[in-house]
Amino acid sequence: xxxxKNLAFSKILLKDILxxxxxxxxxxxxxxxxxxxxxxxxxxxxxxxxxxxxxxxxFKLPCGDWTSGRQCMCDICMDY
Numbered sequence: 001x002x003x004x005k006n007l008a009f010s011k012i013l014l015k016d017i018l019x020x021x022x023x024x025x026x027x028x029x030x031x032x033x034x035x036x037x038x039x040x041x042x043x044x045x046x047x048x049x050x051x052x053x054x055x056x057x058x059f060k061l062p063c064g065d066w067t068s069g070r071q072c073m074c075d076i077c078m079d080y
Contacts, residue, residue, distance in 0.1 A: 050060070058066045063076040071077070
């Protein structure tokens with residue numbers, strides 16, 4: 001976020017008591033939660049992609065590539 005927007009809300013007076021950096025705590029919590037959401041979405045998208053590839057008849061090679069039956073000739077798959 002823009003630092004000027006943070007400064008506008010960072011100091012709040014409540015009955016003459018200064019509450020420091022409430023926004024910093026909120027932004028930290030938001031950051032932790034958004035990172036968790038992104039991680040869950042990435043895992044779910046990977047799961048859906050792999051499920052769709054398997055449903056189409058593809059299988060995953062040891063090197064990580066997908067194939068419909070052709071052999072991969074990379075160093076990882078040659079030993080397989």
